[in-house]
Amino acid sequence: MKIAVCIKQVVTREWQLRVNDSKTWIRDQDASFELNEPDAYALEEALRLKEKHSGEVVVCSAGPARASSVLREALARGADRAIHVEADALASADAFAVADALAAALRDEKFDLVLTGLQSDDQGFGQVGVVLAEKLGMPHATIIMEVKAEEGGLRVKRELEGGWFQWMTLPLPALLTIQSGINQLRYATLKGIMAAKKKEIRKVTPSAAASPAQKMLAIHFPEKGKKTQMLPGSPAEAAKALVQKLREDARVIQ
Amino acid sequence: MILVVAEQREGKLNRASWEAIAAAQHAGGPVKIAVLGSAVDAVASELAAAEAAEVIVVDAPALEQYTSDGHVMTLAALIAEEQPSQVFLPHTYQTRDFAPALAARLQRALITDVTALKAPRGAMVFVRPVFQGKMSAEVTAEGPSPHFVTCQIGAFRADAAKRGSAPASVRKAAIDVDASKIRQKPEAPFKEAKQAVDLSQAERIVAVGRGIKAQEHLEVAEQLAQALGAEIAASRPICDAGWLPMDRQIGSSGQTVAPKLYLALGISGAIQHLVGMKGARTIVAINKDPEAPIFEIADYGIEGDLFEVVPALIAELKK
Ligand SMILES: Cc1cc2nc3c(=O)[nH]c(=O)nc-3n(C[C@H](O)[C@H](O)[C@H](O)COP(=O)(O)OP(=O)(O)OC[C@H]3O[C@@H](n4cnc5c(N)ncnc54)[C@H](O)[C@@H]3O)c2cc1C
Numbered sequence: 345m346k347i348a349v350c351i352k353q354v355v356t357r358e359w360q361l362r363v364n365d366s367k368t369w370i371r372d373q374d375a376s377f378e379l380n381e382p383d384a385y386a387l388e389e390a391l392r393l394k395e396k397h398s399g400e401v402v403v404c405s406a407g408p409a410r411a412s413s414v415l416r417e418a419l420a421r422g423a424d425r426a427i428h429v430e431a432d433a434l435a436s437a438d439a440f441a442v443a444d445a446l447a448a449a450l451r452d453e454k455f456d457l458v459l460t461g462l463q464s465d466d467q468g469f470g471q472v473g474v475v476l477a478e479k480l481g482m483p484h485a486t487i488i489m490e491v492k493a494e495e496g497g498l499r500v501k502r503e504l505e506g507g508w509f510q511w512m513t514l515p516l517p518a519l520l521t522i523q524s525g526i527n528q529l530r531y532a533t534l535k536g537i538m539a540a541k542k543k544e545i546r547k548v549t550p551s552a553a554a555s556p557a558q559k560m561l562a563i564h565f566p567e568k569g570k571k572t573q574m575l576p577g578s579p580a581e582a583a584k585a586l587v588q589k590l591r592e593d594a595r596v597i598q
Numbered sequence: 599m600i601l602v603v604a605e606q607r608e609g610k611l612n613r614a615s616w617e618a619i620a621a622a623q624h625a626g627g628p629v630k631i632a633v634l635g636s637a638v639d640a641v642a643s644e645l646a647a648a649e650a651a652e653v654i655v656v657d658a659p660a661l662e663q664y665t666s667d668g669h670v671m672t673l674a675a676l677i678a679e680e681q682p683s684q685v686f687l688p689h690t691y692q693t694r695d696f697a698p699a700l701a702a703r704l705q706r707a708l709i710t711d712v713t714a715l716k717a718p719r720g721a722m723v724f725v726r727p728v729f730q731g732k733m734s735a736e737v738t739a740e741g742p743s744p745h746f747v748t749c750q751i752g753a754f755r756a757d758a759a760k761r762g763s764a765p766a767s768v769r770k771a772a773i774d775v776d777a778s779k780i781r782q783k784p785e786a787p788f789k790e791a792k793q794a795v796d797l798s799q800a801e802r803i804v805a806v807g808r809g810i811k812a813q814e815h816l817e818v819a820e821q822l823a824q825a826l827g828a829e830i831a832a833s834r835p836i837c838d839a840g841w842l843p844m845d846r847q848i849g850s851s852g853q854t855v856a857p858k859l860y861l862a863l864g865i866s867g868a869i870q871h872l873v874g875m876k877g878a879r880t881i882v883a884i885n886k887d888p889e890a891p892i893f894e895i896a897d898y899g900i901e902g903d904l905f906e907v908v909p910a911l912i913a914e915l916k917k
């Protein structure tokens with residue numbers, strides 16, 4: 345099975361978010377970056393499918409030069425080769441622009457299966473995978489928690505709300521958006537890291553950007569709605585105040 | 599006209615549909631409501647209570663079970679007929695599954711997970727979370743209409759949806775849904791083997807998030823739970839990692855709880871977590887990040903390292 349996995353580089357959760365001067369995106373020059381969480385699960389699922397059914401796993405990321413580090417990491421975990429659609433504007437691009445860039449890079453390779461994460465930790469569109477499926481003319485299924493390759497197609501388990509699930513089948517080629525927790529992740533070994541150095545990262549330049557479907561005017565920290573009573577002081581002081589509040593004001597403990 | 603796409607499963611309306619209706623009414627102008635399925639008359643008459651120009655039903659055997667292809671095909675045809683200026687949907691898992699494909703097929707903008715509308719009568723500005731709710735973005739939709747908008751669950755109040763003085767008229771749209779073009783073949787929804795714990799009845803819950811860092815640290819949370827007489831629960835990443843069983847997960851894909859006390863340890867407060875616990879009477883958050891969104895819904899907050907605060911709490915409770 346020839347599998348593509350779309351992976352995005354995002355700022356790490358620990359990084360203190362800072363807004364840029366025009367207040368339209370973050371100032372990430374000094375940020376640390378990591379692989380978008382569900383995309384790590386998508387990659388793992390692709391590697392497992394390859395181990396079972398043989399084939400090839402190709403990772404693809406659309407982003408500025410720094411995005412090559414997540415591609416390198418994916419290669420170290422076992423991906424066979426990588427495609428980097430490189431452009432600075434892709435760091436904060438709209439979902440349609442990203443899907444266009446990915447579709448152009450993947451279309452001619454005729455993948456059997458394309459995997460994406462279900463959502464990015466930064467933009468959180470929840471769109472790129474499904475839009476990409478439409479652009480590639482593939483059927484898709486989202487929020488996937490299990491994948492079985494069967495004669496002529498796939499049988500996949502979709503997560504529904506509130507603890508419900510549903511199996512569905514769909515023909516190949518297809519695109520799936522993968523939910524976190526579908527499998528247990530593996531990490532790169534030293535051997536993998538060494539092997540990754542010899543693997544190919546092919547760079548492609550996106551063609552003229554499609555007109556954005558959504559325009560970012562500003563980002564800001566949300567205004568605080570409900571008034572939270574913050575309990576100050578040392579841990580012991582805060583703990584004491586909290587227990588008193590819970591006993592005497594909220595009356596939720598004895 | 600704004601077209602709202604309501605959601606039903608097995609003839610039962612998803613409550614979040616009313617939130618999308620409220621948002622569309624708030625945006626101004628006439629509203630029409632569409633519902634897709636098979637034998638959904640009861641849902642249609644329920645929706646007809648809304649103040650709306652009309653309720654449009656697309657009833658076809660091929661739509662009995664939800665599929666992405668079925669929805670995209672049907673709504674593309676309906677939108678071509680109705681020419682709405684905008685299409686509003688609730689940001690459910692089902693909407694996530696088909697709306698991006700529909701917008702891409704029609705080459706129209708889609709703004710997802712919207713929490714607020716600004717200047718509803720001028721050029722509309724949409725507010726949506728970015729960075730897992732740690733920040734908000736203000737965005738506009740570009741290009742020709744209709745623009746698609748999905749409303750975050752809980753952001754607009756269902757009970758704010760205006761009801762009409764008389765029921766809206768219900769019309770069946772004559773749209774052919776070609777079953778042979780549906781590539782996904784769904785099976786019946788199911789729940790995983792019996793849940794061992796029912797947290798919905800718990801009076802007190804101590805919930806741990808990724809701030810707990812390692813499985814062996816769960817013990818300190820368990821000690822706190824014991825001191826409080828509380829059940830232990832978790833955010834999704836903790837269950838994904840296998841540190842606690844899935845049936846202890848709180849949130850949109852886990853359990854929904856409404857205890858007297860919900861104490862969140864090292865949980866950031868992403869919307870998918872909040873929808874499962876914001877009905878708690880008293881919410882306490884302990885987090886080292888003062889900007890964590892969990893503090894927006896907490897009654898009491900302690901900014902600090904849980905590994906220092908929790909032992910102090912346990913000691914205090916034992917006094
Ligand atoms: C379709 C979908 C469904 C989902 N369903 C669910 C669901 O049902 N339930 C759910 O929970 N999530 C769900 N999620 C995931 C959700 O979006 C978040 O990713 C998740 O809730 C984050 O978990 P967290 O708060 O534990 O981790 P993080 O967001 O990483 O937050 C960890 C927090 O711990 C704090 N912290 C770190 N160290 C310390 C310390 N020493 N002391 C105190 N605080 C500390 C940090 O400041 C941070 O705020 C879903 C996502 C999607 C897209």
Ligand SMILES: Nc1ncnc2c1ncn2[C@@H]1O[C@H](COP(=O)(O)O)[C@@H](O)[C@H]1O
Nearest residue numbers: 350351406460461463464469470471472
């Ligand atoms: N710039 C990108 N490069 C590669 N894959 C991406 C990119 N942006 C989004 N994706 C993929 O699309 C998924 C959904 O992203 P989003 O629509 O931004 O929430 C992610 O989990 C990734 O798998």
